Amino acid sequence: MCNLPGCKNKTAFKRREHLKRHQNTKHGLGPEMTCDFCVKKFNRRDNWRQHLRLHTEPNRRMARTNFHIGAVLRYNEEKEKIKPRRQPLKGNS
Numbered sequence: 001m002c003n004l005p006g007c008k009n010k011t012a013f014k015r016r017e018h019l020k021r022h023q024n025t026k027h028g029l030g031p032e033m034t035c036d037f038c039v040k041k042f043n044r045r046d047n048w049r050q051h052l053r054l055h056t057e058p059n060r061r062m063a064r065t066n067f068h069i070g071a072v073l074r075y076n077e078e079k080e081k082i083k084p085r086r087q088p089l090k091g092n093s
Contacts, residue, residue: 002027037068049078 001012002019004027013019024030025043033048034041037055042048054063055071 036074037071038065049075049082052078 002009002022004023007027009022009026013022021044028043030043031045032041032043033045035048035051035055037052040051042051051065052071052075054060054065055068056075057063058067060067
């Protein structure tokens with residue numbers, strides 16, 4: 001449960017990382033990322049990466065983000081930092 005003053009979320013979190021994510025995003029305790037190619041700000045790294053990817057796609061229809069070649073390089077660097085997802089165990093069902 002989040003014990004920070006003024007928090008209206010009184011439900012229990014099953015995992016510690018869920019509480020940490022809640023506190024970082026809802027209470028501003030985490031780092032803030034700013035897009036290097038526009039003025040948008042993000043409080044979660046996954047949302048920032050998803051936005052960064054939009055700057056890597058040239059000639060998008062109805063695009064509200066502009067293409068930047070530097071974004072392609074930065075996005076590729078960020079992709080390498082992402083941990084691969086664990087494959088589910090087979091035969092345990």
